[in-house]
Amino acid sequence: MIYVINNSNDPFxxxxxxxxxxxxxxxxxxxxxINKPSILIGRNQNTLSEINLDYVKENDxxxxxxxSGGGAVYNDLGNMNFSFITYRNSSDGQVKNGFxxxxxxxxxxxxxxxxxxxxxxxxxxxxxxxxxxGNAQYFQKDKLLHHGTLLYDCDMSKLSLALxxxxxxxxxxxxxxVGARVTNIADHMKESMTLLEFREYLKNYVIxxxxxxxxxxxxxxxxxxxxxxxxxxxxxxxxxxxKSPNYRYKNSVKYPSGVIEYYLEVEDGQIENISIYGDFFxxxxxxxxxxRLIGIKHSIKDLENVLNQINIDDxxxxxxxKEFIEGLLDIESNMEGYVCV
Numbered sequence: 504m505i506y507v508i509n510n511s512n513d514p515f516x517x518x519x520x521x522x523x524x525x526x527x528x529x530x531x532x533x534x535x536x537i538n539k540p541s542i543l544i545g546r547n548q549n550t551l552s553e554i555n556l557d558y559v560k561e562n563d564x565x566x567x568x569x570x571s572g573g574g575a576v577y578n579d580l581g582n583m584n585f586s587f588i589t590y591r592n593s594s595d596g597q598v599k600n601g602f603x604x605x606x607x608x609x610x611x612x613x614x615x616x617x618x619x620x621x622x623x624x625x626x627x628x629x630x631x632x633x634x635x636x637g638n639a640q641y642f643q644k645d646k647l648l649h650h651g652t653l654l655y656d657c658d659m660s661k662l663s664l665a666l667x668x669x670x671x672x673x674x675x676x677x678x679x680x681v682g683a684r685v686t687n688i689a690d691h692m693k694e695s696m697t698l699l700e701f702r703e704y705l706k707n708y709v710i711x712x713x714x715x716x717x718x719x720x721x722x723x724x725x726x727x728x729x730x731x732x733x734x735x736x737x738x739x740x741x742x743x744x745x746k747s748p749n750y751r752y753k754n755s756v757k758y759p760s761g762v763i764e765y766y767l768e769v770e771d772g773q774i775e776n777i778s779i780y781g782d783f784f785x786x787x788x789x790x791x792x793x794x795r796l797i798g799i800k801h802s803i804k805d806l807e808n809v810l811n812q813i814n815i816d817d818x819x820x821x822x823x824x825k826e827f828i829e830g831l832l833d834i835e836s837n838m839e840g841y842v843c844v
């Protein structure tokens with residue numbers, strides 16, 4: 504096993520690095536990494552139904568879909584992630600039930616610091632019944648990627664606001680994140696450590712207990728290949744939003760111009776069917792507007808591109824494009840200055 508140095512805070516890069524290492528290295532890998540504010544979406548989740556889109560946009564929180572399944576998790580510069588990449592048929596024969604196996608190095612390191620960490624349930628690590636780590640896995644051919652997040656000194660208020668669900672307006676078969684009581688590791692430490700000090704301690708603990716002799720740092724060729732994966736997969740709308748399972752969306756909003764009800768069917772991230780109802784007035788037939796939106800991505804940018812070319816007032820008198828898009832995406836806050844997805 505080798506330890507890979509990764510000091511990047513870019514969640515797109517960090518997930519691409521995992522894919523690159525999995526596909527190009529024969530050695531087993533251990534890696535630690537820290538993301539700037541971001542939400543990591545499970546491979547089988549509907550992105551829009553997991554996040555508060557308005558809060559995410561206001562706070563420049565990055566959305567990235569993982570290779571692995573499981574639920575959505577919040578990351579910031581107060582928490583850390585760990586990755587193990589190994590072979591499915593490892594010599595110890597425990598990979599088939601590998602969640603606890605790969606959590607144990609973290610648990611043992613924390614217990615050596617006097618923190619009563621334990622593995623619980625299917626894939627969690629807890630302290631006094633409160634969760635601080637969720638784990639997930641991804642299999643590819645003969646390889647296994649196991650990774651987990653470690654809440655160390657995370658901003659819990661932002662975690663709650665970024666992931667807190669509104670009234671459910673999405674109907675689908677995707678995996679839903681389950682709320683849990685959570686805690687920060689730092690609150691349970693006997694002696695104070697910064698996150699970087701804790702990362703150094705955990706790194707050295709795993710290196711020692713696993714007999715790791717090789718420390719690897721990405722070279723220019725590695726970085727070029729990883730950034731190619733970033734561009735082609737992890738930064739794309741198609742991966743982070745369009746890969747969401749097909750879903751139906753409904754919303755009802757009361758405007759000064761009347762009540763509008765939105766009904767959408769979305770497949771591969773694109774609007775396949777849409778119906779708009781309400782007690783509004785308009786000169787033109789609302790079906791013409793509905794037809795203009797068929798085949799358009801269910802995203803701010805693409806909706807703006809279409810709707811800015813027409814006069815929305817012709818179809819719904821007194822309604823602005825901004826208000827209409829808010830209803831189509833369940834956004835309540837001001838959209839000015841948004842970085843479109």
